Amino acid sequence: MVTQFAKSLERAAMPPTNRSEDDAPAIGVGFLGAGPVTQAIHLPSLARLTDHFDVAHVMDVDADVAAAVASRVGAASSTSMAELLGDPRVDVVAICSPHKFHAAQVIAVCRAGKKAVLCEKPFAVSADEAAEIAAVSAETGVPIIVGAMHTFDPGWLAAEHLWGNLPTTAHTIRSSVVLPPNARFEDFATEVIARPAGERPDYSDPAVVAATLEGGVLGLAIHDLPLVRRFVPAFDDLQVLRAEVVRPWGYVFLLRAGGRTIELTAAVNATWKPDWTLEAIGPDSTLKVTFTPSYVHAGSAVAEFTTAGLTTVAGPFGHNGYEGEWRRIAEIVAGTEPAPNPAGLIEDLRFALAIVDGARAHVLKEVA
Incomplete structure (x- = not known):
C-alpha cells in the first residue's frame, strides 16, 4: 500500500506553483559546462520548475555548444567562468564540468557570493579538497548541494x-x-x-x-x-x-x-x-x-x-x-x-x- 505519510511527504516536498507578481523573482541559474548532463538532465528538470527557476547563463569552453544550449532557454552564453560568476542574474550555479575542475569551481562560486552551488558528483577528488571546500562554504555561508540524485x-x-x-x-x-x-x-x-x-x-x-x-x-x-x-x-x-x-x-x-x-x-x-x-x-x-x-x-x-x-x-x-x-x-x-x-x-x-x-x-x- 502507499502510506498516507508518504503522500504527505511528497506534498511537503513540492514547492507551490503559480507565483504571483508579489512573490520573489525566479532564481537565476548558471551552468558551468553545457554537456550531456546539463542538456539531458538539468534543463528538462528546470523546465518543470519554471515557477521557481530561470536559466540565466550557460558557460562552456566550446563557444558553439554554449551558444546552442543557451539559445534553447533564452539564456546568455560565454566561455568564461568569470563572466558567468559576474552575471548578476545568476543566483545559483550548477557545476557540470569534468571531475578535476569541481573543487576549484565550487570554491570560486562560494567566493563569488552566490546563493547556492549544485555540483555534480564527486564534488572533490581528495579529502583535502573536500575539507577546503567545507571551510570556504562555512566562511562564505554559501550552501553546497552534491548531485547524488538518489x-x-x-x-x-x-x-x-x-x-x-x-x-x-x-x-x-x-x-x-x-x-x-x-x-x-x-x-x-x-x-x-x-x-x-x-x-x-x-x-x-x-x-x-x-x-x-x-x-x-x-x-x-x-x-x-x-x-x-x-x-x-x-x-x-x-x-x-x-x-x-x-x-x-x-x-x-x-x-x-x-x-x-x-x-x-x-x-x-x-x-x-x-x-x-x-x-x-x-x-x-x-x-x-x-x-x-x-x-x-x-x-x-x-x-x-x-x-x-x-x-x-x-x-x-x-x-x-x-x-x-x-x-x-x-x-x-x-x-x-x-x-x-x-x-x-x-x-x-x-x-x-x-x-x-x-x-x-x-x-x-x-x-x-
Missing part, C-alpha cells in the same frame, strides 16, 4: 520513515545497477551525433583495471554510497575483499565495514533490461528501493519495507531525484530548509575514496 528522491525519503531500527541492525547492504550505455540516452536527448564505439580497455593491465574500478566508484557507485553510508556510519575498518571489472564495463565489489557486508555491482550492457536497486537486510526486516534508470525523468523510486511478514510500499511519486535536488535548492534559497551538512558530504566522499584506495591495493595484491 538522496533527493522522494522514494528514498519515504524509505527513511519506513525502516525503523534497520540502520542499526542491517548486516548486508547491496547496490545493484544494470544499465545501457549513457550515450544511448544522451544522443537522443541532446541531438548529438551518435559517437563511435571506443576501443575495448586492456583489462590484462592492472593499472587499467584499477582506473576502471576508480571510475566505477566515482562515476556510478557514488550515487548510492551516501545511501549505503546511512547503514555504515563508521568505515575506518573498511576491507576490500573483492574488486573486479565486469566486461564490457562494470564492477563487482565485496566489502566489509562497521561489521556489515557491502555488495556493489554494476553492468553496462546494451541488451539487458535496466535495473537499479538498493537493499538493506537485517535479521528481522528488509528494505528494497528500486530507482528509475539514469536519464529517466518520469516517476520516483519505490520503497518496499518488509518486517514480520508484512510489506509496506511507498511510491512511486510524481518526481524523482533529478527534480528533487532542484526542489531542495529552492527551499534552501527560500530559507525553509537547511543546507546539507558539509561534514556529511566530506564523509560521503571519504567513504568513496576509501573504496577506491582499497580496490587499487586489492588489484595490486592479486597481481603480486
Whole structure:
C-alpha cells in the first residue's frame, strides 16, 4: 500500500506553483559546462520548475555548444567562468564540468557570493579538497548541494520513515545497477551525433583495471554510497575483499565495514533490461528501493519495507531525484530548509575514496 505519510511527504516536498507578481523573482541559474548532463538532465528538470527557476547563463569552453544550449532557454552564453560568476542574474550555479575542475569551481562560486552551488558528483577528488571546500562554504555561508540524485528522491525519503531500527541492525547492504550505455540516452536527448564505439580497455593491465574500478566508484557507485553510508556510519575498518571489472564495463565489489557486508555491482550492457536497486537486510526486516534508470525523468523510486511478514510500499511519486535536488535548492534559497551538512558530504566522499584506495591495493595484491 502507499502510506498516507508518504503522500504527505511528497506534498511537503513540492514547492507551490503559480507565483504571483508579489512573490520573489525566479532564481537565476548558471551552468558551468553545457554537456550531456546539463542538456539531458538539468534543463528538462528546470523546465518543470519554471515557477521557481530561470536559466540565466550557460558557460562552456566550446563557444558553439554554449551558444546552442543557451539559445534553447533564452539564456546568455560565454566561455568564461568569470563572466558567468559576474552575471548578476545568476543566483545559483550548477557545476557540470569534468571531475578535476569541481573543487576549484565550487570554491570560486562560494567566493563569488552566490546563493547556492549544485555540483555534480564527486564534488572533490581528495579529502583535502573536500575539507577546503567545507571551510570556504562555512566562511562564505554559501550552501553546497552534491548531485547524488538518489538522496533527493522522494522514494528514498519515504524509505527513511519506513525502516525503523534497520540502520542499526542491517548486516548486508547491496547496490545493484544494470544499465545501457549513457550515450544511448544522451544522443537522443541532446541531438548529438551518435559517437563511435571506443576501443575495448586492456583489462590484462592492472593499472587499467584499477582506473576502471576508480571510475566505477566515482562515476556510478557514488550515487548510492551516501545511501549505503546511512547503514555504515563508521568505515575506518573498511576491507576490500573483492574488486573486479565486469566486461564490457562494470564492477563487482565485496566489502566489509562497521561489521556489515557491502555488495556493489554494476553492468553496462546494451541488451539487458535496466535495473537499479538498493537493499538493506537485517535479521528481522528488509528494505528494497528500486530507482528509475539514469536519464529517466518520469516517476520516483519505490520503497518496499518488509518486517514480520508484512510489506509496506511507498511510491512511486510524481518526481524523482533529478527534480528533487532542484526542489531542495529552492527551499534552501527560500530559507525553509537547511543546507546539507558539509561534514556529511566530506564523509560521503571519504567513504568513496576509501573504496577506491582499497580496490587499487586489492588489484595490486592479486597481481603480486
